[in-house]
Amino acid sequence: MADVRLSSLAQLIGARIHELTSNSDPWIKGVSSDSRNPVAGGLFVCMPSASRDTHEYLPEMKKAGMAAAIVHNKSALKYAQSLGMPAILIEPTGSRFNFCLGRICREVLGDPTSKMRVIGVTGTNGKTTTAWVIRNALVAMGKKAAYLGTLGFQSDEKMIELSNTTPFPVELWSWLDQAAKAGCSEVVMEVSSHALFERRLAGVNFDVGIFTNLTQDHLDFHGTMEEYAAAKKLFFTEYAAASGRSFTGVLNLSDPVGAAWAKELPCRVLTFGSAFAQLQTEAEVVKVDGIQLNAQYEKQKASGNLRLGGLFNVENASSALAGLVALGFSLKEAMKSLEDVNAVPGRFEAIRNGHGIGVIVDYAHTPDALEQLLKSARGLNPKKIITVFGCGGDRDRSKRPKMAKVVSENSEVAVITSDNPRTEDPQAILDDVQAGVVPGADSVTIIDRREAINHAINAAEEGDFVVIAGKGHEDYQIIGRTKHPMDDRKMAREALDARKK
Numbered sequence: 001m002a003d004v005r006l007s008s009l010a011q012l013i014g015a016r017i018h019e020l021t022s023n024s025d026p027w028i029k030g031v032s033s034d035s036r037n038p039v040a041g042g043l044f045v046c047m048p049s050a051s052r053d054t055h056e057y058l059p060e061m062k063k064a065g066m067a068a069a070i071v072h073n074k075s076a077l078k079y080a081q082s083l084g085m086p087a088i089l090i091e092p093t094g095s096r097f098n099f100c101l102g103r104i105c106r107e108v109l110g111d112p113t114s115k116m117r118v119i120g121v122t123g124t125n126g127k128t129t130t131a132w133v134i135r136n137a138l139v140a141m142g143k144k145a146a147y148l149g150t151l152g153f154q155s156d157e158k159m160i161e162l163s164n165t166t167p168f169p170v171e172l173w174s175w176l177d178q179a180a181k182a183g184c185s186e187v188v189m190e191v192s193s194h195a196l197f198e199r200r201l202a203g204v205n206f207d208v209g210i211f212t213n214l215t216q217d218h219l220d221f222h223g224t225m226e227e228y229a230a231a232k233k234l235f236f237t238e239y240a241a242a243s244g245r246s247f248t249g250v251l252n253l254s255d256p257v258g259a260a261w262a263k264e265l266p267c268r269v270l271t272f273g274s275a276f277a278q279l280q281t282e283a284e285v286v287k288v289d290g291i292q293l294n295a296q297y298e299k300q301k302a303s304g305n306l307r308l309g310g311l312f313n314v315e316n317a318s319s320a321l322a323g324l325v326a327l328g329f330s331l332k333e334a335m336k337s338l339e340d341v342n343a344v345p346g347r348f349e350a351i352r353n354g355h356g357i358g359v360i361v362d363y364a365h366t367p368d369a370l371e372q373l374l375k376s377a378r379g380l381n382p383k384k385i386i387t388v389f390g391c392g393g394d395r396d397r398s399k400r401p402k403m404a405k406v407v408s409e410n411s412e413v414a415v416i417t418s419d420n421p422r423t424e425d426p427q428a429i430l431d432d433v434q435a436g437v438v439p440g441a442d443s444v445t446i447i448d449r450r451e452a453i454n455h456a457i458n459a460a461e462e463g464d465f466v467v468i469a470g471k472g473h474e475d476y477q478i479i480g481r482t483k484h485p486m487d488d489r490k491m492a493r494e495a496l497d498a499r500k501k
Helices: 006-012 054-063 074-083 096-108 127-140 169-181 193-197 225-236 238-242 256-262 312-326 331-338 367-378 399-410 426-434 449-459 488-498
Strands: 043-045 068-071 087-089 117-122 145-149 152-154 186-190 208-211 248-252 268-272 279-287 290-297 300-306 358-362 385-389 413-416 442-445 465-469 476-479 482-485
Touching (some): 006 087, 043 054, 043 096, 054 074, 068 074, 074 087, 117 127, 117 225, 127 145, 127 186, 127 312, 127 331, 193 225, 208 225, 208 312, 225 238, 225 256, 248 312, 268 312, 290 312, 300 331, 312 367, 358 488, 367 385, 367 465, 399 426, 413 449
Parallel strands (some): 043 068, 117 208, 358 465, 385 413, 413 442
Antiparallel strands (some): 145 152, 290 300, 476 482
């Protein structure tokens, strides 16, 4: 933590400080955007919000001892003046608010990443697994490393839940600061397209950026696949150029977007995923709970027995291996560390049972992720596959029938159910999904997710696989704006326990 004058922060972002009381230029001793966690002598950030005017908290924050504020409109600036609270105005035009805020947080916290290497993972599918595996491989090497992403934040044994895959600047820098204080030498984080586009990561100096793949998702936000790809590409152009470090882009050549970028990016590039890649990998054996992987990089060769199962995890393991090589580890020490990493919670997670049924829970919630998941399941030679899946509400509607088509083409039975309906009518979502089922395919629609899982497990016979897709590690279901307790893994175990031998 580095105490900084408010005027210095204003100068840092090119803003003019508005001195609202005589000689008011306080030292800033911290940053908070959460009214429940004020910081004495700190800077309170009134984040733009569609649900409420966060400037309402200014009186409470002044009373709590916060020294100054960041506001986002001119009327709020006058309001802060009436309270005698020094403030900086940052109007939320485009991504400027987050961009400025990131630089302010880094300055106030004294750049907690200055003594840590930062690895970012972006792409539609595989971000969580790749980031999780790299972090735990580093731990296996004896490093103190942190993970930040879909599963939460972890710098020790405990995982702390987050609201976003990639948090907004104040929360993001708070976690980076916590990682630094915990003595971490590396931070591995998932980097979402939303965060890249909104410049939530401004000020973070990355050492390595990994691109896994690009398939349809988030078109409700980006509009087109071209805009979605452009948001991802920012990581390897704008963010790479802004990094004060030697940045390496790790790209998947099996993805057309990754292959195209490899030819044009200005940063150093390390490739994986195809016969033309610098890092070559081949799976000799693939099981439900393990992979025997062979790899070659330059003149180095290595083999490992990994605890990750399923065909699609060959690509995830390869991306993690490439990331570790990009950090400077030899191929052999990188592969050895991967052997000590357990499977990611809710990612091709097998639910063991005594019924002779394969039950797999996975987070796959896009057409491509579902296809890769089901192909991996098929590669393990089940008699038939029964797939339970749904689609989230208030999200890209165009992928709903596409997901149904993939499932009905790659499963013997499709069980369509609710995912996180949010504020949409669950039945209307299921109707959108049902429209994509291939004519003549065996499908059933059951709105209640617990009932759907029970139905699938009771319908399965010895040698069959039940694949439960969409929510993975999540232990809740969002109905309206409320999270209700619900865990696919727990419900599957309960259904298996209740099933007659």
